[in-house]
Amino acid sequence: MFSTLGSSIVVFAIAAVIIAVTxxxxxxxxxxxxxxxxxGEALMxxxxxxxxxxxxxxxxxxxxxxxxxxALAMGNVMGSLAVNLVFLCIGDIFYRKANLEHAAATSPNLIQAALFIGLLVIPLLAMVTVPVAVLGIHPITPLxxxxxxxxxRLVQSSQYRPMWIPRRTSQTVVDQPDQAGNDNQRAGLRLWLVFALLALLIATSGWALMNAAETIASETALSESAVGTLFTAFFTSLPELVTTIAAVRYGALTLAVSNILGTNCFNILVFAAADIAYRDxxxxxxxxTPQLAWGLLTILMTAILLLGFICRERDGIGRIGFESFLILLLYAAAATITLLA
Incomplete structure (x- = not known):
């Protein structure tokens, strides 16, 4: 199935479609x-x-x-972290009532953004310091x-016992969970079962996508870094794009933002898993250097997003916030440099 370039491209496309629809x-x-x-939407x-x-x-x-x-493995996760922030900006474009970061500013989202910056710094430090490994695993992996x-634990605490609450404006969309239907346990169990089945489908598609990408990288002039950072990172991150746009259209703004920030935080665990799986x-x-550069770029983009949460600009360039405009500009420049390198 992954032996030729043609079959790999077909598998790559099918897996990408399945990921998007799911x-x-x-x-x-x-x-x-x-x-x-x-x-609530923040924790969910x-x-x-x-x-x-x-x-x-x-x-x-x-x-x-x-x-x-x-390089392909780490390029994929680094590229995913960056493109996820771009997807949040696309969600801002789809939400026309106000700047998305203004409308969905919550204490958990602020903490998740700051947490992600701190988590990403840890593997970057491991990349630039003296090589250390115990049984092939770096000590920062369990850290x-x-x-x-x-x-x-901090995010959960801020959800239930917030010590900081953003000022509510006419554009603020507050997450208010609907308790109706909690008594129907059978319906709830069915939802969780479907959720789990979709998770299995989406994980299988990701496995197929990367196997196809390995063949594409080896059979074309594209480097592992470019394939991982730009192409596989984009397609394996399609669930974040479609769930963000869907959540914005449903009016679940907190869910849209927390999904992106939570995904980036969770993806830091992918570093740890990859370190364990890599046996050399x-x-x-x-x-x-390319993967390190993308990591630093992602920290810059997240810091800009955090500024957007704090400043809460209601309208900006093209009806999106300054943070979305700058993030899109930075990503476009970095992608162009990666392709030309």
Missing amino acids: GVRLAQLADELADRTGW GGLFLAGITSLPDFAATLTAAVDGYA LVCSYILGY GSIYHAIG
Whole structure:
């Protein structure tokens, strides 16, 4: 199935379509489950929906790491982190009433943005420091997992006991879970079952996508870094794009934003999994400058997004916030440089 360039391109396209279609249904289920459980859109988007939409990235990166394609694996996850922020800007374009970051400003979303910056710095430090590995695994790998768990304890605390509340304006869309229907346990169980089946489908598609990408990278003039950072990163992140747009159209703005930020935080765990799966030493020491540069770019983009949350511009260039405009500009420049390099 992955032996020739032609068959790999066909598999790549089919897997991308499956990922996109599945993502729309996931957004609907997540919004309904957020109301049914009473957990709210921030936790549902930041944990459960983020975990599911990250599965293609997880499967694709692990596949490349096991097969020894370090640059492809890390390029995929680095590119996914950056393109997810672009998808949030696209959601801002689709939401025409006001700047999305203004309307969906919440304490959990602010904390998730700051948490992501902190989590991403950890593997970047491992990439530029003295090579260290115990049984082929870098010591920061377990630190990443612990930091993620502790970070989401803070997110959960801010959801139920917020110590900071954004000023409510006429454009603010407040997440108010609908408790109606909580008594129907059978219907709730059915929703969770469908959620799990879609998760399996989307993970399988991610595995197929990366296997096809390995053949495409080896049979064309494109580098592993370019294929991973731009192409596989975009297509494995399609669930984030379609769920974000769908959530915006449903009016679940907090779910849309928390899904992107939560997915990026969850994707940091992909670094840890890839380090364990890669058997030629620590994967942090097997990659080059392009992946490091994309990581630094993502930190810059997230810092700009965080400024947008704090400043809460109601309208900006083209009815989107200044943060969305700058993020789109930075990504376009970085993608152009990567393709020309």
